[in-house]
Amino acid sequence: MEGLQVKVNKAVIYSKPGTMETEVVELPIEAPGPGQVLVRVLYSGVCHTDYSLCTNSWKAPVTVPKGQIGGHEGVGQVISQGPGVVNPKVGAKVGIKYVASACLSCRYCLLGKEVNCIAAKLSGAFHPGTFQQFLVAASNYVTLIPDNVADDALPGLAPIMCAGITVYTALKNTDLRPGDWVAISGGGGGLGHLAIQYAKAMGYLVVALDVGGKESMCIEAGADHFVDVLGFTKSEELCQQVVKLTGGGARVALVCTSSNAAYAQAIYCLDQAGTLVCLGVPEGEPRPIETASVPLLVSRQIRIIGSKVGDRADAHECVRMAVNGAVQAHYQLRKMEELSDVFAEMEEGNISGRVVLDLR
Ligand SMILES: [Zn+2]
Ligand SMILES: [Zn+2]
Structure with missing residues (x-):
């Protein structure tokens, strides 16, 4: 020194x-x-x-x-x-x-x-x-x-x-209980691979979403399941796969990527009364989350929160x-x-x- x-x-x-x-x-x-x-x-x-x-x-x-x-x-x-x-x-x-x-x-x-x-x-x-x-x-x-x-x-x-503080705090600010499912979009990225590890250390189950090339990164970080976001022709099929793997939908979806599409999908990966946590900020002109319709939020009691x-x-x-x-x-x-x-x-x-x- x-x-x-x-x-x-x-x-x-x-x-x-x-x-x-x-x-x-x-x-x-x-x-x-x-x-x-x-x-x-x-x-x-x-x-x-x-x-x-x-x-x-x-x-x-x-x-x-x-x-x-x-x-x-x-x-x-x-x-x-x-x-x-x-x-x-x-x-x-x-x-x-x-x-x-x-x-x-x-x-x-x-x-x-x-x-x-x-x-x-x-x-x-x-x-x-x-x-x-x-x-x-x-x-x-x-x-x-x-x-x-x-x-x-x-x-x-x-x-x-x-990255660590961001994902740890985001997880802490939800109502997750040990054994609950968390869907982590961008699981193989800088935020995502840490989010998977913190979630596992806190006692949650993880389904990681990312492009196929990041699968080993997500599994090594401890993800229980991996979903290749490019492996589906329709967005709905991807969400259905997450719902199936988690037995009804994730309690929390943590969006660690800066992709508008990931936000639109994440809402449909949630169980009823689930929480979407916004972390990754999309580039370009700010856009609302396309799928966040009021009837859906009300009927399924979905919460959307931001965390930084x-x-x-x-x-x-x-x-x-x-x-x-x-x-x-x-x-x-x-x-x-x-x-x-x-x-x-x-x-x-x-x-x-x-x-x-x-x-x-
Ligand atoms: Zn940062
Ligand atoms: Zn102050």
Whole structure:
């Protein structure tokens, strides 16, 4: 571990927001202010949200600024404390989340909805993210990683900091009971393969949906059944297959892909009184869920909920599960210089599991 004798902070910036262009640059290392710590970021996962922010694939009216440092799944080590900071200590291993800081006193924070905080800062979105070697972080908002975690286990914890927290919190926010069926769309993806593992660790049964090439990934993650989404001529047949495999429909459908079709199908994969959880955000102009007709929702008492990342407690719980071996991220290590290539591979849907940038 290098210390402060290093004077330069290597970072990947979005050099032309709206496109996939990125550039590795050298920046000064910032000093942590009151309530902050300086973190040597060692690894950062690359999330589909990073791709969307860089390319503006969600067609947001305002793009992130040129020079934005993306990334929101960081793992590293505290190397110095700002004035007044007691914890975390120098040397502590920490994770950086999508929510970089929250005020902890607004009404959302008081309700435990820190991710909705009116003053939240978001890593990699109008606030510096984790695609850099040195990052100033809010000391009360980093996630502590137990000291005994081996260095070679750290890259695998990076995807937990967004993908893991997102799926774990989504599962936690449903009324699932042990032995219930969960349908996970996009089961072989970055979110999906972790969702399968968290669901199994929490005592649920899983039917994973994805393209045929991702079947082994889903089964290895622990799925009880796999359904090839391209293996049917009609959407209804796919849904009927899920209903058959689950003995009447899934209690919860977790849509981890950014596909409008997956959302339309998911409602028909549910049992009565089931819950559709929206996670993956489709690209392009926002569209309603086509099949969510009011008569259907009323007669079958279907709930539709949105979920994004989680709060500090969710983060600690899901890091603990990963450290204890219940969940393992499937990842490939890539260099900072390759971020644009990674985005291109994401666009083509060519990545299984997660890409983690090696920032050492
Ligand atoms: Zn993310
Ligand atoms: Zn707040």
